Amino acid sequence: MLARMKLLLKWLLSAAALLLVAYLYSGVEVRSFGAALVAAFVIGLFNVVLRPVLVVLTLPVTVVTVGLFLFVINALMFWAAAGVLEGFHVRGFGAALLGSLMYSALGLLIESALGGLFPKA
Numbered sequence: 001m002l003a004r005m006k007l008l009l010k011w012l013l014s015a016a017a018l019l020l021v022a023y024l025y026s027g028v029e030v031r032s033f034g035a036a037l038v039a040a041f042v043i044g045l046f047n048v049v050l051r052p053v054l055v056v057l058t059l060p061v062t063v064v065t066v067g068l069f070l071f072v073i074n075a076l077m078f079w080a081a082a083g084v085l086e087g088f089h090v091r092g093f094g095a096a097l098l099g100s101l102m103y104s105a106l107g108l109l110i111e112s113a114l115g116g117l118f119p120k121a
Contacts, residue, residue, distance in 0.1 A: 005118075006117075009117075011044075013110045014040040014110060015033060015036035017106035017110060018030055018103060019036045024102065025095070025098060027092070029088070029089040030088050031088075035088055039082070039088040042081045043078060047077055051077055054076070074104060078090065079096035079100075082096070
């Protein structure tokens, strides 16, 4: 039960984080909280399904760039989500890179806060 509550709260806070990114940075647009909820879900889904495949396929480039290519993969997931959704728009790859960095930083804060609220048993 607590795991479901944590997941739901993380989803809601991630949507709010996406709205904050759109508020702070003009390269990312989110039309509504509902659009942010869908976008947060799709970004999460892409990160669970597509990101591991891309990480494995681009491992040589990631090693050569000392891990910096992972930022490119994160930006691609962010940009891809915007490409398939209405109500969520990213203005080019540069905006996706900066938007994904901001969104990831907020995600770390969310995860840290939720870790304190829902400690592992």
